[in-house]
Amino acid sequence: MNNKNRYKKNDYFKLKRKLNQYFLVTVVTAIVFVLILRFLAWRRVGDGIVSLLEHMFYLDHVQALMLYHYTIRNNLEVIIFVAIIISILILFRFMLSKFVKYFDEINAGIDILIHNEEKNIEMSEEMGFMEQKLNTLKQTLEKREQDARLAEQRKNDLVLYLAHDIKTPLTSVIGYLSLLDEAPDMPVEQKAKYVRITLDKAHRLDQLIDEFFEITRYNLQEIPLTKKQIDLYYMLVQMTDEFYPQLAAKGKQTVIHAPEDLTVFGDPDKLARVFNNILKNAAAYSENNTIIEIHAGLKGRMVSIEFKNTGSIPKDKLTTIFEKFYRLDTARSSEKGGSGLGLAIAKEIVIAHDGRIYADSDGKHTIFTVELPVISEQT
Structure with missing residues (x-):
């Protein structure tokens, strides 16, 4: 909490310093103005006013001097008070104009976001923190749109x-x-x-x-989960049995390396779909007459399940294969061609389980890894 507050203070530091400078300069100017007015009222300004009264109203010097004393000199405190009020209003108007300037800059930046203009958002130096955040937001929105x-x-x-x-x-x-x-x-x-x-x-x-x-x-549709403790070893055995005809037709087979008492906390139907999609992918893209190895075991508070098959995936494709509608074989073979949703759906299900899924390839083999919590995060 303290770190967040300190970060916010640092964000607004330049703006606060600039506003304080404006305020200080305006106050000092107002004080100096009042002091000069008071000083001049006692000296030259008083003589000038008396002379002005003589010429305007055709008065002699004594009459003009008395009028000055009764109307101005005796009410000098009131005049100075009015001058102070006027100075305060000028100060308020000046500060308000500065705030309006900053709001105008923010408004112009938002207009750029709304109209999706290509130019960068630019603001004054003291609003640099807001400029950076709005430009970051602009880049994020552009990336999401793309x-x-x-x-x-x-x-x-x-x-x-x-x-x-x-x-x-x-x-x-x-x-x-x-x-x-x-x-x-x-x-x-x-x-x-x-x-x-x-x-x-x-x-x-x-x-x-x-x-x-x-x-x-x-x-x-969203992905609702009904979690419970699952016999993971039995689930993997059952799944590989279902794939046996498809794999055997091309000389492929699966081997499971996992303890028989291995369990995981999750939705059995959804996780079965995850493993099914991964094994389906391995069956489609692995070489004929090879073995697909499945390794499962504990890693701290997580269960790790690895699917290893012969065949490589380019390094730049290891993350994009989990995107919606992405297919590895861009030539689109009708035998292998799918909707490109299998791995994307698998990723969504794993994330919903507070786990993660990723792929790696060494040029000869491809390994898909799924990591899931052993028990509920709420227990």
């Missing part, structure tokens, strides 16, 4: 890609079904081949339609 545009562009591109990919298997399905319909006496082996191809294309079509729904759900 990120939003990129995400929207990726999403639009992805929808076009998926629409094209949907049409491809749909065309195949229609084509093979037309052949089967037009040739009822087709040999059994050829008919079975066409049926198998049609079924594969239909499964691919179903997958692409699911990805369309995934794109919509990702932006429309």
Whole structure:
């Protein structure tokens, strides 16, 4: 708390010093003005007023002198008091103009933010702290706008890609079904081949339609969590069993290195989705006839789960792969092509669990690491 207050004082130090200087100079000027007025009222100004009265009202010297004494000299304190009041009003007006100047600078800076102008916000030296903060805010807003545009562009591109990919298997399905319909006496082996191809294309079509729904759900729903203690080892075993047919078809297999009593605190359905997305990614991009290793264990108050597969990811892509609608294979292979949401959703779920997820690559292997709390943060 003290550090924050000290930081704020340092922020406003130049502004406060400038205002104090204005105030001091104005007060001193007002005092000097009153003193000079009082001094002159006793000396030369008094003679000048008497002379002025003589010429204006055609009075002799004695009459003008008496008029001066009764009207001015005897009311000198009142006149000085009025002069002080006038000085205070001038001081107030001067200080107010300085405050208005600073508010005008802030208002001009806000206008630049509102209209998204390209020029930097510039203020007087004593408002440097506000200039820096507004320029930082401007840069943050520009980056968010740029990120939003990129995400929207990726999403639009992805929808076009998926629409094209949907049409491809749909065309195949229609084509093979037309052949089967037009040739009822087709040999059994050829008919079975066409049926198998049609079924594969239909499964691919179903997958692409699911990805369309995934794109919509990702932006429309939050991630509610129902946390409890989870048998992590059993969850990993169950998940790898489900992936066995997909992996075995390409000579791939999984090996789990984890204690059987390992548990984690979280939402079982959401965490299963995290691990499923990571393993799905490893299965899609790892080399054939290789092993995907899963290491899990305690690291302090966190549980660490690592998925290691053969195959590398460029260093500059290790963070962007967790962005929405980002796909590693920019050429977009139809066999591997997904909505690009798997790892982004995994990241959101892990963050909701107060954990973190990241990737690393040494040129030969890629490792995805998930770190989650062992127990609830509230216990």
